[in-house]
Amino acid sequence: MRSKLVLTLAIIMGIITTILFFNYMKQYDSQTVANKNKIEVVVAAQEIKRNVTITKDMLETKLMPEEGIHTNTVTNLDTAVGQFSTADIAQGEAMLTNHLQTSKEEELFVSRKIRDGFRAVSVGVNLPQSVSNLLEPEDQVDVINTVKEKDKLVSKIVVENVTVLAVGRRMVETTEGEEFVEYTSVTLEVMPNEAVKLANATESGPLHIALRSRVKADEEAASDDN
Structure with a gap:
């Protein structure tokens, strides 16, 4: 009697297991088909x-x-x-x-390079004033203005540590093998009040661009990445 009960339970458990297995496989197959699509x-x-x-x-x-x-x-x-x-x-x-x-x-559109709150201002330069035309877009520079006060010339920094947006009409850095094109203007990214200072300085005397080193900026960028 006991053996029959065990056999019956085994059969029932087998049927339940089979049903569960088929339900699982059916669900698995449906999911697989869905993912295939x-x-x-x-x-x-x-x-x-x-x-x-x-x-x-x-x-x-x-x-x-x-x-x-x-x-x-x-x-x-x-x-x-x-x-x-x-x-x-x-x-x-x-x-x-x-x-x-x-x-x-x-970068073909200079207006898209300007950060929010800043302005783009171009200043005229000759070869010595532009660091011998060695400036590149994304360089950081100071702008020096020289004016005559009484009987002497006085030079002062008008804006400092500003970004070069363009040199002439070129807005990307020179690539290897690219032909050099001389330029007579530099476009800078400045705050609105600095734009006014530059406009006044342009009318009062010559401007010279002082180029800042990229070495420290590159080291800081590498440090941030680490």
Whole structure:
């Protein structure tokens, strides 16, 4: 009698186990099929404004149905990181290649290089005044103004530690092998009150650009990365 009871329980347990196994496999197969029809795409993890440098923390990946995905959808984070947004992108919106622009393309528009609250002002320079035309975009400089007071010349710093946005009409650094083009103006990124100082200084006497070292800035950037 006891052996029959054990056998019956074993059969019942076997049936339950089989049912559970088949239900699990059915669910697993459904999930597998569903995932086969989806691919991983890059979406905005937060709202991204136009003309913003895209960083990794602004993005995330998400599985989306393959059928509804645009052909220009970005599927690799590295494709978007470090580029500029060409439009406002809502949180959760899939990134498209036409939402992106390289830094070099972006810098074709000087207005997009100017930080919020700053202004771009150009000053005329000759060869000695421009450090022999050795200035490059992104250099940090001081501007010195020389005026005549009574019977002597007096030089003073008008603005200091400001960024060069452009030399002539060139807004990106010179690349190896690129032909040198002489320039007669330098465009600087300054605060509004500094723009007024530069305008006054231009009318009162010659300006000279004093170039600052990049070594310390590069060392600080390397230290921050570590």
